[in-house]
Amino acid sequence: MEEFVASDAEVPRLKEWDRDHLWHPLTQHQPYLAGQAAPLIIDRGQGSTVWDLEGRAYLDAAAGLWCVNVGYGRKELIEAGQRQLERLAYYPLTQSHPAAIRLAARLGALLPDTPHLYFSNSGSEANELAFKAVRQYWRQMGQPQKYKILSRHRGYHGTTMGALSATGQPERKRGYEPYAPGFIQVVAPYCYRCPFRLEYPGCGLQCAEDFARRIEIEGPDTVAAIIVEPVIAGGGVIVPPQEYLPRLAEIAQTYQVKLIIDEVVTGMGRCGTLFAHQAAGIHPDVVTMAKGLASGYMPIGATAFSEEIFQAFLGEADSGRHLRHVNTYSGHPVAAAVALANLQVIESEDLVARSAKMGQYLLSRLRQALAESPLVGEVRGLGLLVGVELVTDRARRTPVDDAFMRQLARYLVSHGVLAGKATDVEAHHNNILMFAPPLVITQEEVDRLAATVAEAIGAVGAKEAIYR
C-alpha cells in the first residue's frame, strides 16, 4: 500500500505545488507568491495538536475550522469509517441504507421538535435546503407570497448564493452581487456595540424587536422565516442576552414566521449544550448543523424539520408536493457512520459538559490574563466558543485594524497556537480573535493558550504602539 507520508525530499515539492496549483480560501496569493506569507501545511493531528510538514507542533485552538470537536486521531471514528467503506462505500438516499437511517433516528431523538432529517455535505447546503423548504412549505400552505427570509447583520450562513444572501457580512459578500432576492438583514444582538446605543438590561431588547419591526414593515404575509445562529460565530462570537432567543421565538410565533436555527457551529456541544438553542427553551421549526456533526472527519450537514413542516409535503404520489431537492452525496454512508461514532464519543466522554466547564475556564483565564491590557475591549463566549475583541482605545472602542490582526495571528502561529480571527466581516470591524478548540482540550492547554494570547497581544501592541 502506498504510504501517504511526505518524505524530506518531497517537502519542498509539496510547498511548490501548493503555491503553484492550490487556490486557498480567504487568501491573498500575491504576498504568498512573493514569498512573504505561506499557509501552514498540516500533516497530522492528535487530540488538540496538529503538526506541520516539518514536524512543528501547534495547539489548534480553532479545531480546524471550528469542527474537530472530538479532537484529532480518534480511532472510534476512523474505524467506523473504515468498516462502512468496506461494507458499502456509497449509496444514494433516493433509496436508503442503514448508516443514514441510524443517524437520522439518533438525531431525531436528540431533536424532538425537529425529528425529520435531510442530510447534505456542508453547513451552506444545510441552510440552502432550509430556505428552499420553508418557501415550498408556504407555497403548499397556499401562501406563495410568503418567501422573504430575515437574518442579521454579522451573521454567517454559508458561501453558496442563498446562504451568502442570508449572510450579514458586507465584506464577505462584496463582488458577488446581485444576491438572491428575498433576503433581508436586521441588527445583531451586539451589546458591546449596541446599534441603538442602549445598555442591557434597560434596552427592552430592541435588537429582538427589530425583527418584529421589520416583519411589520415588509408585511407578515410576505415573510417566510427568520434564520439565526444562537451565538453569532464567525461574525465575532456575539452572545445574545438570555431572553433574546425566547423573544425571537415569540415574535416568529406571533407573525406566523418559521424559525430556522443555524447550529452549524454552535451544535454538537460547542457551546456547552448539545444544541445551543435547547438551553434557551425554544422550539424551532428547522435546525441546521454540520461542522461538529462528524467532527470534520467526513463532510456532512443536516437540516432537521418539524413534524408540521414535514406534513405539509405529504400528498398523493403525483401531487407534486414532495421535496424537489437532491444531493448525490446526501447521507453518504461513510459520513453517516462516522457521525454516529462521533455522537457516541461525545456522549460516552460527556464532552458537552466538558465544553461548558472548559469554556468557563478558558473565559476566566483569558479575562484574568487580559484584564490589564489596554487593547482588550471585551472577552466573551459560551462554552468553548470564545472571542476577544481588540481595540486601540478602550473608552472609544476603536477597533484595531486588519494589519494588527494579521500580525497577531502570525505571532500566535510562530508561538505554536492556531486561533481564528474575524475575516471579511465588516470594513474596519474585523477586530475579534476567536477560539473554538476541540472539546477535549486540557486544562494545561487552556493555560498555555491564555498565556500565549496575552503575550501576543502585548508584544504586537508594543511593537505597533497603537494604544493610548
Ligand SMILES: Cc1ncc(COP(=O)(O)O)c(C=O)c1O
Ligand atoms: C453559522 C454557520 N453557518 C453555516 C456555515 C457554512 O458551513 P460550510 O462552510 O460547511 O458550508 C458556517 C461556516 O463557517 C457557519 O459558521
